[in-house]
Amino acid sequence: MSTTITSTIALLFLLLILPLAWFFYSKKRDSWQTSSNNGRETNNQQRRNPKRKGKRRKNKTRAKKGSSKDTSSIQNNDLPSTRPSVSFVALDCEMVGIGRQGINSMLARCSLVTISEDNSNVEGDDDDNDVKVTPRINVLYDVYVKPTKNITDYRTEYSGITSDHLARDDAVTFEVCRSKVISMLKPTEDRVVVLVGHALKNDFQVLRYWVS
Numbered sequence: 001m002s003t004t005i006t007s008t009i010a011l012l013f014l015l016l017i018l019p020l021a022w023f024f025y026s027k028k029r030d031s032w033q034t035s036s037n038n039g040r041e042t043n044n045q046q047r048r049n050p051k052r053k054g055k056r057r058k059n060k061t062r063a064k065k066g067s068s069k070d071t072s073s074i075q076n077n078d079l080p081s082t083r084p085s086v087s088f089v090a091l092d093c094e095m096v097g098i099g100r101q102g103i104n105s106m107l108a109r110c111s112l113v114t115i116s117e118d119n120s121n122v123e124g125d126d127d128d129n130d131v132k133v134t135p136r137i138n139v140l141y142d143v144y145v146k147p148t149k150n151i152t153d154y155r156t157e158y159s160g161i162t163s164d165h166l167a168r169d170d171a172v173t174f175e176v177c178r179s180k181v182i183s184m185l186k187p188t189e190d191r192v193v194v195l196v197g198h199a200l201k202n203d204f205q206v207l208r209y210w211v212s
Contacts, residue, residue, distance in 0.1 A: 006160045013198065014090050015137065018115040021088045021196050022135050084192045089114045089140065089185065091195055093203040094159040096166075102153025107206045108161045110177050112141040112184060140184060144171040178207055185211060 090113045095105035115135050144165050154161050165171070172180075187193050195211055197203065204210045 006158065010092060014092065014113055017196055018088060018090055018113070018137060019135055021194065022115050025086055025088065025194075082190075084188075084190050086192050086194055087114060088194050088196060091181075091185075091197045091200060091203055093206055094161055095155065095202075095206055096147070096151050096159060096161055097153030097155055098149045098151060100152070102151075102155070105202070105206050106147060106149060106151070107145045107174060107177065108147070108154075108159060108166060109144050110141065110181060110207070111139070112181065113137055113139050141180060143177055143180075144168055145177050146171045146173050148174055178209060181207060182209055 092111045093107055094109035096102075096108045098104045098106045114137075116138055117135065144161075147166055151163075151166075154163065156162055185193050185195060200211075
């Protein structure tokens with residue numbers, strides 16, 4: 001019974017925090033689009049109505065030397081700004097106790113979930129500006145981790161972990177789990193990962209992996 005309650009609480013927590021993160025990201029994305037449009041309009045107005053500052057005679061030669069730089073800056077402004085996509089990922093680790101009285105922690109389970117747009121359930125017409133896309137929770141990674149040391153406390157009432165879970169055939173080693181998590185959270189040029197969760201410093205410590 002305690003295992004079911006713990007799992008239910010963890011699932012409710014993830015289902016609550018991911019939609020909130022998606023909501024704030026949507027607002028941030030709208031502000032990015034608005035700022036980029038305002039920047040294009042400002043650049044167009046500057047090209048139509050150029051302003052000259054300073055004394056013309058003294059700065060005439062300097063203007064000729066800097067003409068190439070000005071041209072390159074205008075060309076860079078004309079190029080469309082590409083922003084990387086943002087992925088929200090929630091991390092949760094379950095630990096068991098090792099050492100005397102089980103006060104030290106060892107990784108026993110690791111879970112990664114994300115939120116994405118569900119295009120199959122879209123409300124509104126194509127010509128309607130108020131099109132709503134339903135967010136969907138996707139499980140990216142969920143594994144039990146084989147113990148590397150002798151377990152003195154399974155902490156079942158908190159972690160839901162028992163000896164049967166760690167003896168399963170699909171349980172992976174700590175090195176496999178750690179390398180998989182690192183590869184999945186690694187940012188790229190076109191993708192930024194925003195990691196969310198509860199007391200992530202404890203998860204980082206047991207994974208031996210720290211994210212800025």
